[in-house]
Amino acid sequence: MVGELNDPMALGIHPAAPHGASSPSDRLPQFVRRDCFPPLLDRLRLGGLVLxxxxxxxxxxxxxxxxMRAALPDHEAFVVKPGHDLRAVAAEAAKVRRCVLWFDEFDQFLGVGGLTTDLVGAMLDGANRHVVLLASMRSKEYDRYGARQREVTDAATWRSGREVLLMAAEPLRLERLWTPAEVARARSAAADPRVARAARGTGNRFGVAELLAAGPELVNDWRHAWQPGTHSP
Structure with a gap:
């Protein structure tokens, strides 16, 4: 069940630098509600492909x-990974009346051998069912499927991916830079000083989530700087 998910990092969520006693739960910073949170809840409750x-x-x-945890805690969760047999996933999901199919880095599921409109339709089909395909995608990858970005050399792949994306209607866009209201909520996050510090460091260049994720990523880069093709410190 969605409400029983206990390893957010396995779903692709960036960890933060440890705070206090190191533990798996400590790697996940306090959540700060974004302005688009209520509209996202509404979309999840409607069902379908949510991007x-x-x-x-x-x-x-x-x-x-x-x-997902707030809107659909009693739904079965299917965490779909690149390389999974999508037809088999669709068959398993069809057995469940209420479920969420999680697609992180959605662009990895488009193209040859990936999702098609027929396959998405099969995942959503069925009377008295509530199914959500919850997908996230980087702006740069999404824009590749824009009307002006069509690559004639790979027109079939482009068209197939674009048709799937159009099933989500207008995507919910999440800005990297936080709004004043979002920053204010982050600054009042007394339960997690990492969030408050990140909020104080925002401006015209960085977002709160970006600052929270940057610490662990920079440490990882430094640890692997000796590898060929990287820059030594």
């Missing part, structure tokens, strides 16, 4: 995770 688009480290996966 969140935004830049890297904008907080797409965390937003999707928290909204």
């Amino acid at each position: 969140i688009v935004g830049e890297s480290t904008a907080g797409k996966s965390r937003l999707a995770y928290e909204a």
